[in-house]
Amino acid sequence: MTGSTTCSHAQNGSPTARVIQSGFTLVELLVVVSIITLLISILLPSVGKARKSAQRVVCASNQRQIAAAVASYIASNDDWMNPVEDWWPLGDGRVEVTFRVILFPYVGSVPQIFDCPSERVYKYADGFSNADERRAIALGGPSTADRENWDRLFGIVHPLERWNFGGIGIAGVHWFRKNPPDLLTRKKTMPFGRAVESGYYEGLKKYAEIKAPTRLIWFGDGAGDDTLAKWGSDNGWWIRSPASDYSQGDPGFNRVLQNDYGCRRHSNKANYVFADGHVELLDANRIPCNEDQCWWSILPYVHRPRTVAVWKEPL
Ligand SMILES: [Zn+2]
Numbered sequence: 001m002t003g004s005t006t007c008s009h010a011q012n013g014s015p016t017a018r019v020i021q022s023g024f025t026l027v028e029l030l031v032v033v034s035i036i037t038l039l040i041s042i043l044l045p046s047v048g049k050a051r052k053s054a055q056r057v058v059c060a061s062n063q064r065q066i067a068a069a070v071a072s073y074i075a076s077n078d079d080w081m082n083p084v085e086d087w088w089p090l091g092d093g094r095v096e097v098t099f100r101v102i103l104f105p106y107v108g109s110v111p112q113i114f115d116c117p118s119e120r121v122y123k124y125a126d127g128f129s130n131a132d133e134r135r136a137i138a139l140g141g142p143s144t145a146d147r148e149n150w151d152r153l154f155g156i157v158h159p160l161e162r163w164n165f166g167g168i169g170i171a172g173v174h175w176f177r178k179n180p181p182d183l184l185t186r187k188k189t190m191p192f193g194r195a196v197e198s199g200y201y202e203g204l205k206k207y208a209e210i211k212a213p214t215r216l217i218w219f220g221d222g223a224g225d226d227t228l229a230k231w232g233s234d235n236g237w238w239i240r241s242p243a244s245d246y247s248q249g250d251p252g253f254n255r256v257l258q259n260d261y262g263c264r265r266h267s268n269k270a271n272y273v274f275a276d277g278h279v280e281l282l283d284a285n286r287i288p289c290n291e292d293q294c295w296w297s298i299l300p301y302v303h304r305p306r307t308v309a310v311w312k313e314p315l
Helices: 002-011 015-021 026-075 099-107 130-138 144-149
Strands: 085-090 093-098 169-171 217-220 270-274 279-282
Touching (some): 026 099, 026 270, 026 279, 085 099, 093 099
Antiparallel strands (some): 085 093, 270 279
């Protein structure tokens, strides 16, 4: 009986019950909502900023680890630096692989180290992704029928590894494939060449050949997803020019002028790791490639005319 009495009391609408039922007026609710909206608008950009700066830091860390991997490679290969690409035996034949496969054991077999976390489409760690596949087919590469063979990517040489477009880029700006017109002045450009015996004039280099390790870029943010169909088959993972003039060793290479998205990856700048292992966040416009110095070349003064007296470098 006591319970029913209480119930009827409340239903009769005592002053106390009415106050509880209308705890918030419409105006108060609107104020609360607008404050929450304001807080979100203040917090969201800083959350975005925090995410971006975390990506930049992880990218720099990955590049440091790749540089450490190169150092380990050098230590166990008589001072020779790794090739940018190489032919590896597979079955009865051979396949062309990039530096990632070559350095893979030296990064603790962790494929994510070869990626900048800000890249969304072309991630090396994704293996041969759908985006890669579409692009490779557009370039006349492997067909979808080959997909069944794409399960041996990491640690084991994969026949299609070179078609993976993602990843942190290796420095190979002044690259030439054929006999350059002036061997003496143009041979020592790329830090990571290819064996002359296999037909490449930009040969392999020893670490001791680097004149200024603090001013030689080894790796940087790769071009990634903005380079569609523009750079041919070697793309995000290779920092170089699609134009033949710079590839033939002329000064003036600038990723901004090349409209290379990779150089704007981190707030209009990009990370670069140098041959001494330090990382810098750089505006591509401020990377020298002129007659005084070139941060892309083994010889810092590689573009200097041969008439200059300092040029005594033997082959
Ligand atoms: Zn240069």
